[in-house]
Amino acid sequence: MTLTPHTETDAAYVIRNAATQGTKLAIYGGNTRSGFGNPASTEEALSSRGLTGIVDYEPAEMVMTARAGTPAAEIEAALAANGQMMVFEPMDHRGIMGTSGEPTIGGVFAANVSGPRRFVAGAARDSLLGIRFINGQGQAIRAGGRVMKNVTGLDLVKLLAGSQGTLGFLTEVTFRVLPVPPAVETIVISGLNDAVAAKAMAAAMALPVEVSGAAHLPESVRGRFLAGALPEGEATVLRLEGLAASVPVRAEKLAAVMKAFGAVSRLGIEESSRLWREIRDVHPYADGTEKPLWRVSVAPSAGHQLVAALRLEAGIDAFYDWQGGLVWMRMDADPEAELLRRYIRALGGGHATLLRAPDAMRAHTPAFEPLPDAVAALSARVKQKLDPAGIFSPGKMGGTL
Template identity: 55%
Template sequence: MTTFIPGTSAEVHEIVRWAAAEETPLEVIGHGTKQGIGRPVQAEHTLDLSRLAGVTLYEPEELVLAARAGTPLAEVEALLARHGQRLAFEPMDYGPLLGGKAGRGTLGGVLGANLSGPRRIAAGAARDHILGIDAVSGRGEAFKSGGRVVKNVTGYDLSKGLAGSWGTLAVVTDLVFKVLPAAETERTLAIAGLDDAQAAAAMAEAMGSDGEVSGAAHLPEGVIGRFLDGGFSGGPRTVLRVEGFGPSVAYRVERLGRRMKAHGAVEVLEEAQSRRLWREIRDCRPFADGTDAPVWRVSMAPMAGHRMLDAFRRAAGANAYYDWQGGLLWLRMEAEPKAETLRTLIARCGGGHATLVRATPALRAAVSVFQPQPPALVALSARLKAQFDPRNILNPGRMAVA
């Protein structure tokens, strides 16, 4: 097995063109922080993009940043922070959850996994902020899509189309993202003592208010002690984040706090604690325990998640918490129940998606890691694969059996 470590886009093009001609599979990685997600890749060689790094354009006034695919996300975020800006979609760091170090994910991985965080309910995911890419398809053909401003995107927007493809369609070498001003400050309201159903109702009310809530999560009894080094006491918390200019945040927190007192006792976390809490929620910190115990990421309608979890707990042991107003559930399994059990209950409760994000290699190879698609989408995915990577050389087997 050979590991190719190109330093330029031209070298990437040459390697992929050779692999396509020889029909030789490649595992495409950045720093490998998300290698544990998906089925084990069936590849003879590795294409390591970690040297293809560096910010190539940053125009704070134009709210645009361009960088190579292997650029560490931490480096990008530090640069933006120095200019009072941020990636508004708050991309998750999978490193600690999967047994690695924090801060080693790459910008290419952000798009490949279509990352987002708690702010997705207000700002969307990576695909909603990508402006342009340079890439090499599995045919060995270099192509570009989009540009440095939104109006450059016409016709088929391949930049968004590659979001969440996990490196199975093309090797992205360069990316352009829209950035936005960072909030001056933030505070978080924490409502004590709600059960899952009560929390879902409280979060729905908060999201429908004029509080402009940018994060809504529920941390049940089983996980609350794992946040803020056990800083909460007295049972579960339902947490609501408010961001913006100082006076506006103070006003909205006061109004929202009065409204939420109908649901339970309310405390306010100031900026430093609030920022830390939402990083821990974003990065699934309660389950970053150094084990390979199965962790599932479930996305479904916000008011349906607690019903599904209640039914699932009757069939199998699981610890869990909610993000995205209850629409995202993180589940750590105490055993290894069949994926069909979880997905059947999701379907009964209105539908959704379940992705196995952490497990042993044996379990990853044995189950459908990503949500099985209906026949029409299976056919569409097959046509896309045939157009971009007809010889199946890019990350074969990662999203489906090769």
């Protein structure tokens, strides 16, 4: 049964009752990430979809406050009407997860959902200024404030962002927004293998041209972007954003350096916007299958080494975002969690999160990177403090997106 309270008071009442009765609650917003995490037995689901509406938005201040169940599309529309955006570019999981419904702004922050601009602009949690949430005892708590200088409760704000509903039920969020760049251009370098592409992206990031997106699309996925309209061969793509007078000048400088690596072409604002939206939403793997899909974060120089090593032992497909530091990896059959994590450790560390797999596989595959003992102990203490009865989202324990 799904409970959908329409006020914070009603939500607190539901949670107090659950804590008293020991009822486990699956916490979600629009349920667009259904199937993520390890299967867990819950007796009831608690959704924030009934808590909707923009509470406060002053475009001049570039700060918005909204109730947690407000559809992300409504937030984006209000921002777009004022030439503003969420700088962290939250992805839409519906394609890869095979779900419907509407992503909510509370769900975005609860899962710390971030897109291609993450490696230069920060994650969702870095834009989050304040929250209201209900802890596992049914107590409403406010943390943070409307402006960056107000750091009251900052630790709780950071803790709840990315906690996947395991620490509290978000009811309201306050976050920073930024102007939409008026000009966008993408430099495409064609024909580079994964290792050379990593060097090209590193060289681009070292230039004073302010690259805001850096991804490498191997030949196995290149044709699934822009409906196959990218030039032939592997595509290494670099995004530039900013003022209309600035972007073309920076693009010329970047293209001149990248010509040393391979053939260079350029995409304008419309094609660029579509391409980076498809990269953000992991378009090649929104394929209607349940093939295991991993989100792997490693050092940018290690991503291609990880993929090369795994290709020798497992059937995989992959592409790279965040200058090679984010690897979207789809397995042909078994998730190969132990093998994957062993190679990650050998290459200097990182973490792997299993986003998608058949239920039978998720039942015996740890979806989140195992925490070091000291961190696990600290996490357990935080969980005990905020959710002493352990009623919140048991299948999401162990990590963040």
